[in-house]
Amino acid sequence: MSRRLLMMCMSLLSLGGLVHCSKSSQEGTKPAAPAEAGKAPAAVQATAMTVAQEQQASWIRNFNPLIAPGTARWPTRAGVYEPLMIFNTLKGEFVPWLATKSEWSDENKKLTLTLRPGVKWSDGQPFSAKDVAFTFELLKKHKALDFAAVWGFVESVQAKDDATVEFTLTRPYVPGLIYIVHQPIVPEHKWKDVPDPVIYKNETPVATGPFTEVKVFQNQIFELGRNPHYWQQGKPAVQSLRFPAYPGNDQANLALLTGELDWAGSFVPDIERVFVSKDKDNNHYWFPLVGNTTTLYLNTTKKPFSDVRVRKAISMAIDRDQIVKVAMYGYTKPSDATGLSEAHDLWRNQEAVAAGDWTKMDLAKANALLDEAGFKRGEAGIRAGPDKAPLRFEINVVTGWTDWVRAAQIIAQNLKQLGFDTTLKTYDFSPFFERLQKGEYDMSMGWTSDEPTPYHVYRDLMSSETVRPVGEVAARNWNRFASKEADALFKAFEGTSDVEEQKKLAAQMQMIFVQNAPTVPLFPGPSWGEYSTRRFTNFPNKENPYAKLTPNSPPENLFVLVEVKPK
Known part of the structure; x- marks a missing residue:
């Protein structure tokens, strides 16, 4: 299903009817019983909840919860x-x-x-x-x-x-x-008898979660049934989870718009018009800014990204206002230089925010920093270092993640004004994520931790403990940056349970981050979540905020899996 088909369906939807443009019919429901004379048709009983969280062209059967998050099928680690x-x-x-x-x-x-x-x-x-x-x-x-x-x-x-x-x-x-x-x-x-759990696919899982039974597994769809021995009595109310394969946002959004999906966590452009307005009673979303921060990762093991002046110059060339308006449809706001989302507002150090001028667009300062760092403009305006090698780099992004692709396109255009010859390189999620984890990239779109405190965010980005050699998988610190000064603060934070002391230490961490710019924060990520109540109810929302709505934040998605009910 192409972007062209998506646009065609959106056009048809704008005529007022909910047109089903998907190539497959809605499965996982029991057909309504024939209506008796003078009576309305019986309600459809939902059995399988259709979910979109991963975006893959086809499924690989892997339910190993110990391998890197994002590698095994969702919801292996939390579900x-x-x-x-x-x-x-x-x-x-x-x-x-x-x-x-x-x-x-x-x-x-x-x-x-x-x-x-x-x-x-x-x-x-x-x-x-x-x-x-x-x-x-x-x-x-x-x-x-x-x-x-x-x-x-x-x-x-x-x-x-x-x-x-x-x-x-x-x-x-x-x-x-x-x-x-x-x-x-x-x-x-x-x-206990698994020879190598690192490569083990665990195709038939035995687990404690609400959905453990692999009922169907095909290249384009799989379905998980309920755990017959689940410890929460009467839960889950949903009988099974159904996962069609969608290569990217366009296909997933098409399924959402045509009523195939019950729950999703994807970026939807102009969602009020293209989704909510088509069925105001049932189509809903909730995007609180408590997700992780969307970030441009710079590989600090490579020149010129090992130079803090270059990192700050790159950041100052980026038009975040344009990214928020054009790529993100105004769903978020530009990040400040602390890189923290609204989930950490109570920890935010305003002095660090004020000191972080490098998240404000300023081409004059950016060019001056690159000149100072020894990267001079050469032929065709492309900058080169002392070794005369032109600054030609790729920005890695996930194929089909249309919001990120558009943001990366804007960044590439911005960096050309600095004398960088920058192009986009798109990958399916799995190879994209592998390159990010192994440090095999120049620049890459990515995200930060959404864990409880700034300590967790900055440990992932600046701790010596989380650094891995290039080529070795790192679950954290994909930028491969270490700060001894930050290490001392992490150690002090680790030893105290005094909240006020923790806040003082976190304020210092923010200042170190601002001084070193180990990554380039772009905007606090909305916690994407969409749902339809045509078949299932009791999703979290602004009025019932028992958890994040998004399926993209394991293990918190477990709260939703055990609370959603058939209509």
């Missing part, structure tokens, strides 16, 4: 498998899940988790503390799976009894709670 607790961004609190209680002791060097009784794996075997300890031991044995660098601060993990897990830390590390409790847990009895 098939589950974490111990879930941080609810909107409420600012941890919600008990597989664990019911967490307790710090020994001057914040010991964390004890009490597990929920009665939880079973989907094959009926009991879930216990041994499974938790086993999962973390897998991360220790296979460093490629330890994306949060948990074993950088954890010394040991012990199952004290079936319901108690004790984590002994190498140092006080209060913010490490989220890295521990958000880890998906796997069953020891199924994984």
